[in-house]
């Protein structure tokens with residue numbers, strides 16, 4: 001168990017912030033790294049050519065360590081939508097085939113597939129997940145010979161319903177389907193082993209559980225897709241781009257690995273130091289330790305929520321870091337507003353109260369939530 005790490009964050013004592021699934025707060029170390037990063041651009045003559053390359057590579061390696069992937073397969077992207085769109089650009093869907101997604105899945109992982117189905121033919125299926133259950137069997141039952149792509153996450157973003165991605169990968173292998181993941185609601189908090197899950201594409205926006213600045217994220221691309229087509233044809237991803245004075249000696253060759261899929265201006269001097277600081281801290285905590293800590297605390301919290309008449313997704317059906325709880329009949333429509341008046345912050349998605357604490361929380365936060373819910377409900 002990792003003790004509360006509240007001292008690393010700038011969260012006032014009277015704020016109970018239980019909303020990592022909405023927005024992870026930046027640690028003080030991340031703010032100060034970004035502050036230094038912004039200042040670099042005040043003195044552009046101090047920027048060196050390696051500043052365009054080395055910090056990004058360090059960030060790729062740190063992310064790769066967190067998900068057990070090969071750092072060469074990691075591209076820098078600004079958003080989950082960018083990563084899914086890259087998958088759309090590089091996969092095909094024949095008429096009569098489908099992309100399998102979940103009902104209530106996050107829009108950034110639905111709209112790109114809809115556009116693909118308009119481009120290629122085929123359909124986008126959205127499979128409902130029965131309330132209170134993990135989503136694995138719903139996904140496995142829906143995979144057929146007509147499945148071309150399965151596009152899910154490790155948990156459903158509304159209620160935390162868990163998806164066993166190793167089982168899904170095995171089912172994809174049986175029918176020859178590609179696996180395209182959005183891990184925005186789990187990477188950094190829920191352990192995952194890419195060597196076992198073998199995603200074709202896997203994206204994670206950085207601003208939630210990876211505790212990174214907004215507009216930063218990672219896209220993993222499997223070796224068989226690394227010769228694919230990026231969304232952008234920038235200069236820095238091309239071979240020998242380090243030779244700034246020779247950039248107009250155009251080349252059709254790219255830098256190796258997944259670098260070709262990097263977003264434009266990926267060097268991001270202001271934010272990249274913050275990305276590195278955040279991922280170093282997560283690596284130091286250890287995702288396994290972090291997950292075990294959050295799981296144990298959340299499991300206690302769920303018992304207390306149940307005693308108040310809420311119906312949290314059972315422990316074995318959800319990601320341990322993520323609580324989704326149904327509200328009792330008669331819960332006021334302005335529940336979230338009433339909680340925020342008491343400086344208690346969480347969210348409601350798809351009819352579930354979404355409670356997603358992290359290491360900055362402590363017993364006082366949990367107690368305040370329970371007392372407030374007891375008063376209001």
Ligand SMILES: Cc1ncc(COP(=O)(O)O)c(C=O)c1O
Nearest residue numbers: 079080081106108157184185205
């Ligand atoms: C599952 C999931 N993916 C992605 C995002 C963010 O999407 P994007 O990075 O495209 O803004 C969210 C935000 O809530 C999310 O819950």
